[in-house]
Amino acid sequence: MKHIYSKKNRALLAELVRTDFKLRYQGSVLGYAWSLLRPLLLFAILYVVFVKVFPLGKGVPHYPVYLLLGLVMWNFFLEMTTQSLGSIVLRGDLIRKIRIPRWIIVLSASISALINLFLNLIVVMVFLFLNHVDLLMTTLWLPLIIIEVYILALGCSLWLAAGYVKYRDLNYIWEVIMQLGFYVTPIIYPMTRITSLTVKKLLLLNPMGQAVQDARYAVVTHGTTITKGVFSGGWYTYIPYIITIVVFITGLLYFKSQAKTFAENI
Amino acid sequence: MENNSERLAIKVDQVSKQFKLPHEKVTSLKSIFINFYRRRRTFEVQEALKNVSFDVKEGEFFAIVGRNGSGKSTLLKLLAGIYVPNNGSVTVNGRLTPFIELGVGFNMELTGRENVFLNGSLLGFNRKEMEAMYDDIVDFAELRRFMDQKLKNYSSGMQVRLAFSIAIRAKGDILLIDEVLAVGDADFQRKSLKYFKQLKKEKKTVVFVSHDMVSVQEFCDRGILIEDGVIKAAGNATQIAREYTLMFENSHLDSDTKGYRNRDPDERPGNGNVRITGVAIDVNKQEIDIKVDAKVNKDVSELIYGLMVMGEDGREITGFNNRSLKRPNLTHLKSGSEIKFNWKIQNIFKSGEYSLTLSLVSTQSRYDDFVDAGFFKVNKEKHSNTAVLPEVSVKHTIT
Numbered sequence: 001m002k003h004i005y006s007k008k009n010r011a012l013l014a015e016l017v018r019t020d021f022k023l024r025y026q027g028s029v030l031g032y033a034w035s036l037l038r039p040l041l042l043f044a045i046l047y048v049v050f051v052k053v054f055p056l057g058k059g060v061p062h063y064p065v066y067l068l069l070g071l072v073m074w075n076f077f078l079e080m081t082t083q084s085l086g087s088i089v090l091r092g093d094l095i096r097k098i099r100i101p102r103w104i105i106v107l108s109a110s111i112s113a114l115i116n117l118f119l120n121l122i123v124v125m126v127f128l129f130l131n132h133v134d135l136l137m138t139t140l141w142l143p144l145i146i147i148e149v150y151i152l153a154l155g156c157s158l159w160l161a162a163g164y165v166k167y168r169d170l171n172y173i174w175e176v177i178m179q180l181g182f183y184v185t186p187i188i189y190p191m192t193r194i195t196s197l198t199v200k201k202l203l204l205l206n207p208m209g210q211a212v213q214d215a216r217y218a219v220v221t222h223g224t225t226i227t228k229g230v231f232s233g234g235w236y237t238y239i240p241y242i243i244t245i246v247v248f249i250t251g252l253l254y255f256k257s258q259a260k261t262f263a264e265n266i
Numbered sequence: 267m268e269n270n271s272e273r274l275a276i277k278v279d280q281v282s283k284q285f286k287l288p289h290e291k292v293t294s295l296k297s298i299f300i301n302f303y304r305r306r307r308t309f310e311v312q313e314a315l316k317n318v319s320f321d322v323k324e325g326e327f328f329a330i331v332g333r334n335g336s337g338k339s340t341l342l343k344l345l346a347g348i349y350v351p352n353n354g355s356v357t358v359n360g361r362l363t364p365f366i367e368l369g370v371g372f373n374m375e376l377t378g379r380e381n382v383f384l385n386g387s388l389l390g391f392n393r394k395e396m397e398a399m400y401d402d403i404v405d406f407a408e409l410r411r412f413m414d415q416k417l418k419n420y421s422s423g424m425q426v427r428l429a430f431s432i433a434i435r436a437k438g439d440i441l442l443i444d445e446v447l448a449v450g451d452a453d454f455q456r457k458s459l460k461y462f463k464q465l466k467k468e469k470k471t472v473v474f475v476s477h478d479m480v481s482v483q484e485f486c487d488r489g490i491l492i493e494d495g496v497i498k499a500a501g502n503a504t505q506i507a508r509e510y511t512l513m514f515e516n517s518h519l520d521s522d523t524k525g526y527r528n529r530d531p532d533e534r535p536g537n538g539n540v541r542i543t544g545v546a547i548d549v550n551k552q553e554i555d556i557k558v559d560a561k562v563n564k565d566v567s568e569l570i571y572g573l574m575v576m577g578e579d580g581r582e583i584t585g586f587n588n589r590s591l592k593r594p595n596l597t598h599l600k601s602g603s604e605i606k607f608n609w610k611i612q613n614i615f616k617s618g619e620y621s622l623t624l625s626l627v628s629t630q631s632r633y634d635d636f637v638d639a640g641f642f643k644v645n646k647e648k649h650s651n652t653a654v655l656p657e658v659s660v661k662h663t664i665t
Contacts, residue, residue, distance in 0.1 A: 008390045008392070012387045012388065014387075014392075014393070015386075015393070016384075016387075019376065023375055023376070026375050027375075094370060095348075097348070097367050097370045098371070099348050261350070263349055264285055264349060
């Protein structure tokens, strides 16, 4: 990993991300506008369903923004892991024919997802403004929370991208896991709806649950249930971070051990 | 020995590479589950390379030749660091430019311009460097009009031109080239030839994988011949080219001769002082044996004897005479004597029909010129597609 900042690798990374971005909206009339329009429209649907039809978030201040932020965080994780999963196999032509650091491919997929996250966050900001949410000082924590999610997602991505080369079932399995993850992470339902303290605790041991709630706490309302609120201190509160770090480090090691044989296994 | 010119650019030490080829014959849902629980699919181990060792010196043009599937591309990928050997080691001293293939990473949905930058980044250039040489690349490829079109609208020749123009900008001490010359039209091949000559002049180290023995002999200093994953021969380029060509001689061959076609000698050009009276051709796997009888009708002081092989289209493929074989002219032939020539030409011809033209001349006059003196047919399953000169010998007896 020591070459990560070499000029050559940075240029390659930038070019791969650029290509990815160019190709994403290739041939569409609205082009890049979709990267903002898509989250806006998706949110509009969820807004109608969960705010107007099934008002799950009654009693949560600024529930629309609260919901949106959770979704944006989750979608970032989902998009990054899903895209990374296929990234090595998709770029098989490069890997078989040229020696480039393999991790650059996963990293470029992750950066594409990061760019999308920032665009989505712009949409969130617009809604914050429309909902007259007071700007909280704790918003400054958000980058730290994003870094945590990014590290977790990168760890998963490394596992998935390397594993997918050998086991092509992984994408189906991951799809199911992500579906499950969507419901065990407090995204569309507010934590206040959950009565059992044990369930609350379990939900917040999930790093994504913890990160989503922290982000809401930091940006939308201090009324959000966060880890500190359900655990009375102690090392339990560190479990989500420990999971994140373990996933990242093992992912890195697994990827490294597998990278040597990518060219022949793809 | 350790002076600068003898430094090693690449050292390959007892390298072996195996591939596991899984048996992927899942016939039923049940077997999927059985395999899933066993976690181990059956596979076959293919040994692509076995105990391969060689060195490439700095500034050397090094050839790797061999049949399809012999392991040469695997070897090249090992040198490039794309594969990792199972045993042994590959040591590379210097910056290596791995253009195993032209246009790696080309994306059909991007414009020519965008592809130039993408491909450039894969060769290690950043955007600024690419912008500086962008115009040169486009001019060299002669594609300026097309740069804002998507690559999918390019012809394959145009794509190759663009890829080649970028690839030759790559700066490295060691270049790995896999048959890039095999594509493109005559104009393009001239350009790539020029590039090769330049590389040679600049004393770059080049590892060159090819089937084209003409290029190998023209450019390469040394080389290896790989067969079934082992080095079958190592040595200078000419030896390697010859060994390679000989490999195809063992292939199945079904020959027949049409032989001599009796034609009126008086209708043939030449003054008839010496006339060809009989031709017999015998083709086997190794050689084409041609027996020519001639009769001296009038004393001649000098005789030069030659032979040409023509292809089906009537064009000359190869030709020899005693001078080109460094044998003396025959002198002072008496009227009435008979000469028997026996030519033996190494059979490196590819499948097809050939015709022979025999000639008997002196520096001043022409005695006999026998066009279509005989025909022979070569039938090979495999053949070398090269223009290497065959080995030729000729003997004569005068009675």
